[in-house]
Amino acid sequence: MLKTNKIASAVRLSLIAAVSAGSVGFAHAAAAADQATATNSDVERIEVTGSRIKRQDMETASPVTSISADTIVAQGYASVDQLLQDQTSMAGAPIGSTTNNGSDGVAQVDLRGMGAKRTLVLLNGRRMVNSGSGADSAVDLNAIPVAMIQRVEILKDGASAVYGSDAIAGVVNIITKKDYEGGQFDVKSSTTDKGDGQTYELNGLYGFNTNNGGNYTIGAAISKRNGVIQADRNWTEAGSSSFVPQGGIIGNQLDPNGNYVLNDQGTPKQEVKVQQDGSWVPLEDGYDYTQDSYYQTPSKRYSVFANMTQELGNDLVLSGDLLYTKRKSHQQMAAQPADIYLNVCPSVTGSCVNIDSAMAAAGIVADDNGQIEYRQRTNSIGDRIYTQDTDTYRASLDLQGTLNVANGMTWDVSYTYGKNKASTGTENSISAAAMESAIYADQDAWFYSDTVPSQYVDDISYFESNKGGNEQNDVQANLSGDLFQLDAGAVSFAIGAEYRYESGYYTPDEMIVTGQSTAAQQYPTSGSYNVISIYEEVSVPFTQKLTGDFALRYDEYNTFGKASTWKVGLTYRATDDVMLRGVVATGFRAPNISELFGGDTGSYDYLKDPWGIVQDSQLLVNYTSDANLKPEESESYTAGIVYSPSYLDGFSTTVDYWKFDITNAISRLDVQSYLNACKAGDSSSCDAINVTANGDLSNLTSSLTNVGTVKTSGVDINIAYKFEGLGLDWAINNDATYLIDYRQDGIDYEGTVDGNMGGYAQWRNNFSITASQGDWSIMYYNRYIQAMHLDWTDDDGVAQTDHVASVIYHNIVGTYHFSDNLSLSAGVKNFTDEDPSYVRNGSDGGTSPQVYDVVGRQIYGSVSYKF
Secondary structure, three states, X not given: OOOOOHHHHHHHHHHHHHHOXXXXXXXXXXXXXXXXXXXXXXXXXXXXXXXXXXXXOOOOOOOEEEEEHHHHHHOOOOOHHXXXXXXXXXXXXXXXXXXXXXXXXXXXXXXXXOOHHHEEEEEOOEEOOOOOOOXXXXXXXXXXXXXXXXXXXXXXXXXXXXXXXXXXXXXXXXXXXXXXXXXXXXXXXEEEXXXXXXXXXXXXXXXXXXXXXXXXXXXXXXXXXXXXXXXHOOOOOOOOEOXXXXXXXXXXXXXXXXXXXXXXXXXXXXXXXXXXXXXXXXXXXXXXHHHOOEEXXXXXXXXXXXXXXXXXXXXXXXXXXXXXXEEEEEEEEOOOEEEEEEEEOOOOOOOOXXXXXXXXHOOOOOOOOOEXXXXXXXXXXXXXXXXXXXXXXXXXXXXXXXXXXXXXXXXXXXXXXXXXXXXXXXXXXXXXXXXXXXXHHOHHHHHOOOOOOHHHHHHHEEEEEEEEEEEEEEXXXXXXXXXXXXXXXXXXXXXXXXXXXXXXXXXXXXXXXXXXXXXXXXXXXXXXXXXXXXXEEEEEEOOOOEEEEEEEEEEEEOOOEEEEEEEEEEEXXXXXXXXXXXXXXXXXXXXXXXXXXXXXXXXXXXXXXXXXXXXXXEEXXXXXXXXXXXXEXXXXXXXXXXXXXXXXXXXXXXXXXXXXXXXXXXXXXXXXXXXXXXXXXXXHHHHHHOXXXXXXXXXXXXXXXXXXXXXEEEEEEEEEEEEEXXXXXXXEEEEEEEEEEEEEOOEEOOOEEEOOOEEOOOEEEEEEEEEXXXXXXXXXXXXXXXXXXXXXXXXXXXXEEEEEOOEEEEEEEEEEEOOOOEEEEEEEEOOOOOOOOOOOOOOEOOEOOOOOOOOOOEEEEEEEEEO
């Protein structure tokens, strides 16, 4: 029978307690001393993230950070993405609660800044279904409630040889609460000191044992998050959009003498002309959209979950988990900007508009197609409200047993099913076709009005409705144990096979598909693939001090064919205090459904027209997919030292160098760089993004290709110390990541930040110190992001560099246990209310919300009652 003895349980608990003592994350090294006190025969073998071989020592060649449930609660995290994004090993611009534009309410993890699709997310060691609005490329972390988490393990090296595709940057393994006995009830809440952005969470958990060797744990969680409007923060940079409520027409710039102002190509520069007292004048003040947009998006989540373990006799154990989460969320943006091309009389036949004398005097003329471009912010229709109603299901069942072979072997067979379905929509969308017809029917009412004429409001507006989903079926069979004994110990192995089927779809509203909306056109996505995999691992103790871990995996996809990956890891215990470790691995990421089968999609990206013809900060780019994409390939290297000096009890430190090289990366071109190169005369750059040498951006395209590269390297440092002093128990923890290099497609990003790529600070540091005594504890912790820079080009084409200031966030939390059953925690995040650093081309409000804290000071508290 597969039992956990008391000594094994005590050791496991001590390991978990050690890694969760300080702030978020603690290297496993500190557990070595505790584990040494138990004999090999007493310690239960356990499975560590990054390997399928069950082992007695949690300290392996691969660096793993573990974050306990107590740490998550103490630091007031309301969602998994917030927890992960605060880790020093994160970078880039992961979407989450602060992403208002284009997120569909999804929250993701971006390990090493290499993209969410390159970080594998597991639930209890098995894949979680991709989720979101449909045909998604990564897991929506909103589907996993904080209440069900026992701990989170972050593997920070490549693991494709163990887990297959998507583990290029590493693995996040979320371990849920199981083998629980009794009940627990938690209430949590937070608010900003501005009186907005409140969060509320109510959790319940109950577990019981049965007389026949079973344990059943069930739980439920309800959470709500209120919004924070951008304009409600006084540091917010006002928006300035050329789409204004009174409407405008693209016209040529005129000098005071009425002559055209030309760019360096000899083409008239263009700007928006707006009507004012019967005349058309250049637009001076754009529309401030920050008064309508969120920094923190509202959301409601409802989750139920369960875990079970049941002994069946004959050394058989059946275990499983269930999860269901419903998410209702929305984002809000300023009223729909309508961009309408109108036929001009008599340039074309049929419906058309006339250019009157006032328009002609302002430089408004028909273009080469006989049209003028009319823009309007449809405020009288109402703000755009993006809504999501998603359901995510997951069920996993595992049958495990033992074989009386050699030193004993363990086998298991599992099946995991996941499904996500979503209904998304946009309130107050605009029909371009209906608006165009209305303008033709009543030109003056539109051109000489301060807003949409009231008689046409109902005619041109509609509710956009989209459907999407994902489905996953995963079957695995594994065998592990000891093969034979060497002088230094047993040679252990794991071998297994897996079949996985993935499908996804996304069906936009018919108005979007047919291009009749003023929003960007998009076509449906639908597709599926399957993969068969065989894998093996071997752990060899060459000497008492030197151990080698080897993994090999073969995958065969029905889409592109075969892939093979391997991993070699070494640990060398130089002394009782010092361990050296290193890993070399290859990896791959298979193209996902949206990359293979995604319909063409329009995207309004923040770009600058180097020709100076288009004045707006957002340019329409057509995103395309490719069914012939090949998998990405990677090589990763880690080398580190674990030091736990015997003369300083409670102290440990780890230093790990890491390096990742990705080739054949599936990515979109850096459109801005290609625009600049095209302007400089590089015709191949013009062709790559489908623009002309004279700056015609009407067919600007960004295609997915396999020509990309990502190269990044850095150092992770952890220092932890637990000691007694001044009558108190102390715990100090410091996590730091130094980014040596980050290059994507040959462009250096280390030490930079911008609105598209996010932030790649060279130093990120998390520090915490905890003092406790008896029933109470108090923790101070801070999070530091080093200064970065932003390179940009001014209107005269001169390269400029902005210094983007560093920031440090201070947090404090206290916990008091009134009894064994009742405890209270209260704290303050961003105690000094630090403003986010200014980012010139930031995605919102003059900053990058995915990098910096845009919500401000938050006060939070929680009450927990156990029974």
